Amino acid sequence: MDLQALVRNVPDFPIPGVLFRDISPILEAPAALNHALEQMVSHVDLDAIDAFVGVEARGFILGAALAARFGKGFIPVRKAGKLPPPVQSLSYELEYGKATLEMRAGRGRILLVDDVLATGGTLTAALTLCERSGYEVVDIAVLINLVGLHALTFRGKAIHSVLVYD
Numbered sequence: 001m002d003l004q005a006l007v008r009n010v011p012d013f014p015i016p017g018v019l020f021r022d023i024s025p026i027l028e029a030p031a032a033l034n035h036a037l038e039q040m041v042s043h044v045d046l047d048a049i050d051a052f053v054g055v056e057a058r059g060f061i062l063g064a065a066l067a068a069r070f071g072k073g074f075i076p077v078r079k080a081g082k083l084p085p086p087v088q089s090l091s092y093e094l095e096y097g098k099a100t101l102e103m104r105a106g107r108g109r110i111l112l113v114d115d116v117l118a119t120g121g122t123l124t125a126a127l128t129l130c131e132r133s134g135y136e137v138v139d140i141a142v143l144i145n146l147v148g149l150h151a152l153t154f155r156g157k158a159i160h161s162v163l164v165y166d
């Protein structure tokens with residue numbers, strides 16, 4: 001199945017110069033969504049993970065769908081001020097300004113999930129936050145990798161990418 005054909009490329013969104021990769025058509029087509037979920041974990045040892053962690057907001061869609069599809073838990077990494085205390089927080093630099101991610105402390109082996117890897121800032125922060133919160137991050141999975149490397153690794157974690165753009 002050609003998932004890439006279902007990604008809508010939107011120039012100059014949300015700001016001029018950005019080519020936005022819109023995964024909505026994949027989410028709207030049940031067979032495509034199912035295929036995308038299976039591809040995201042095709043090289044992941046599912047017996048080695050207890051839960052999926054998804055990053056707000058689009059990481060929630062894929063992470064929660066993966067959790068339901070493969071019979072695991074789902075743990076959210078949220079933007080600041082959304083989760084009730086106690087939470088772990090981590091601030092990080094964005095292209096413009098700063099952002100803060102939060103999650104509840106816990107235990108277990110997790111697969112960190114997001115829709116898009118662009119600069120890597122979000123996943124870098126989320127990985128550190130997961131580890132500080134007590135989780136063992138087994139691997140990372142994204143639907144779209146805009147960095148352009150098929151077998152990217154980060155701090156010893158494999159990044160499983162379904163669609164890779166150069």
Ligand SMILES: O=P(O)(O)OC[C@H]1O[C@H](OP(=O)(O)OP(=O)(O)O)[C@H](O)[C@@H]1O
Binds near residue numbers: 058114116
């Ligand atoms: O690799 P990076 O440069 O960090 O970019 C990737 C992140 O950007 C997008 O999230 P965004 O902050 O736009 O939030 P959203 O999911 O709420 O739309 C995307 O869903 C990733 O989380």
Ligand SMILES: Nc1ncnc2[nH]cnc12
Binds near residue numbers: 019021116118146
């Ligand atoms: N180009 C892009 N398309 C979709 N989501 C993104 N998140 C960061 N960069 C993005």
